[in-house]
Amino acid sequence: MAGSSTSYYFVIIGTKDNPLYEAEFGTFKQGGDGVPKFREEQRHMNQFIAHSSLDCIEDLQWASKEMYLKAVDKFNNTWVSCFLTGGNIKLLLVHDARSDEPIRQFFTDVYDMYCKTLMNPFYEVNMAIRSQIFKAAAKKYL
C-alpha cells in the first residue's frame, strides 16, 4: 500500500466466525477525507487477512486478561488489531500503520455501540448489523 494514505478495513466477527458487519474507511487525521484508498486487489485481501488472523486470536485470547489484544497478526505491511468482547465477539481492524492507542479508543467506542445494538430486543446475537453508527467512532479517532 506504499504511497497511499492510511486506510482501514473494519469487521465484526460473531461467535461462529461469521461476519456481522464490515466497513472500509480512510483516515480522518491530517486532513484525510475518510475515503478508503485501498487498491482494488487489496480489498478482498483484507478479508483474507482478517480471516486468517482468527487462528492467532484463538491462541492469544486465553493468554491475555485484556479485551484489547492490540496487533495480533501481520501480513506484509498490514496489521490486524483485535478487540475481543466478553461474549466472544471479535472486533477486527486491518490497517497499515501500527498505532495502538487511537485504535484502543476506537474499539472502546465501538464496543459501547455494539452493546447498545445488542440491547435492541429485535436484535439477536450473530445477526448482521445494518446500521452505520460505527463510522462516527472512526471519524473521532482514526
Place this chain on the structure above:
Amino acid sequence: MSSASRARLGEEVWKTRTDKINAELVTLTYGSVVAQLCKDLDGDYAEVNKQLDKMGYNIGLRLIEDFLAKSNMQQKCANFRDTADVISKVGFKMFLNITPTIANWNSDGKQFSLLFDENPLADFVELPDDGKAQAELWYSNMLCGVIRGALEMVQMQVDAHFVSDLLRGHDTTEMKITLVRYIDDELPQDDE
C-alpha cells in the same frame, strides 16, 4: 387541586413511595415481551398491537388501585382536563418517572394527546426492517391498554391509541385519548 400541586404530588410519590428497579431491566423485559409476541404471531403486527393493548388493560385494572392508594387522591377529578393532568403529572410520574406533555385538546374537551418526549420502554429499540413493522407495529401499545383499563375502573370509558412514534421515524411520540362516556353505576345485566 392545582396543576402545580399535582406535579409536586407526583414528585413526592415518586421519591418516597415508589420502589425503583433498574431501567434497563424494564426496557429489556418489555422488549422481550414485544419481540416474543412478534415471533409467536408470525409478524402479524395488528394482532401484536391488540395483545399488547390487552395486557396493558389487565395491568391498568389493578394499577389504578395501587395508584389511588399511593397518591392518596381524595377528591374526584372535576372534568376530563383534570383527569389528563393527573394521568400525566401523577400517574406517569409515579410509575415511569416521566411527565408526558398534554396537547391538542379538541373543542368539546373530550379528546387530548399525550406527547412523550422520552419513553423508557423504547430505549435502544430499532424496529425490525421487514418493511411492515415500521408501518404497523405500535411498539409501546401496552401504555394505551393501561390507561384504558385504569380509567375504566374509575367510571370512564376511553379510547386510547398511538398516532405517531419516534421509532417509526416520526417527529414525536403521540398518544390520542378520547373520552367515550362516563360509566354510570349500572346493574349487572343478568342480575335479578
